[in-house]
Amino acid sequence: MESGWSWEQKILIGELMQGMELAKQLRVHLNATSSSTAETRDFLVQRILSSYEKALLVLNWSGSAGQTQPIGVTATIPESPLSINGSPTGEDCDGGLKDNHCLNEAPKKRKMMPRWTDQVRVSSENGLEGPHDDGYSWRKYGQKDILGAKYPRSYYRCTYRNTQNCWATKQVQRSDEDPTLFEVTYRGTHNCGSEQQTIPQPATPEKDNNNQNHIQQQSGLRVNTQDLDKKELASPFTFASAYESIKSGGSYSPSFISPATSEPNYYSFPPFGLKPLESDYSDIISANTSATNSPIVDLDFPFDHVDLDPSFPSFFS
């Protein structure tokens, strides 16, 4: 599996380089005395740790590459890079345990699903709470009290599950320690392209204070991710947002791009060896960077420094 290893190499290199760059930034921030950078420092530390953790996990996973079973991994990385390519054994059957066309795959379907977790911090200073809009249209189908968890876990599936056979799902769990922190676990990948269709739906916050999937960050809601490593891809949604922002004369602050390298990492970082499906990217990225005015730390840099690949639009079209 040569191409697979190539992806791993890219991920590894990217993660390690990013860790180094983040460390450099951290050093700069450590020299700063302003208390306003405390959050930034903390964020950088988290990202550095996340980058190296991911690199290690990639190494670990590469040892298992070629196997048909997903490795036993933590919840922060996808469980099965091997089943994500829209194959019939992948998300197409996820959740469809009772669907006839999926019964043959039923026993291992859940484990075969690619899965990864975002941690999204949302401050409620504007009276809004709940997780971000990740660019997709989700429909809540369940809520469950989880043992040992203070807050219930909410279950969402793609709105277009029936119409477009899109089996992507996500779970939203509010952190016990930090109620402003939401852990969003994604399963499966979108094949509905709904991120293009449903982005700015008005929020209905009164319906579900724990989980609002259509809160618009543009309205001033601050969203920081604690786990950007998995989102350091150029998602269609993100780039589209950035592009629109640039077009409108603004700048863009894509935290997923190393400011030192000034290179968009849209060539790499599929979630751990995942084929770079556009749905994967948007699923991951949009979890934190769907806003064009993302306030994430001090990684701002003019987006016009980024050489957008001329083929970029077709990248996700």
Add this chain to the structure above:
DNA sequence: GCTATTTGACCATA
């Protein structure tokens, strides 16, 4: 009437 959410029940998994 249509669509989304809530919630109890059922099923799968460890």
Add this chain to the structure above:
DNA sequence: TATGGTCAAATAGC
């Protein structure tokens, strides 16, 4: 057997 995940009927909102 306990727990998590999903289903589907009931309900609410537009």
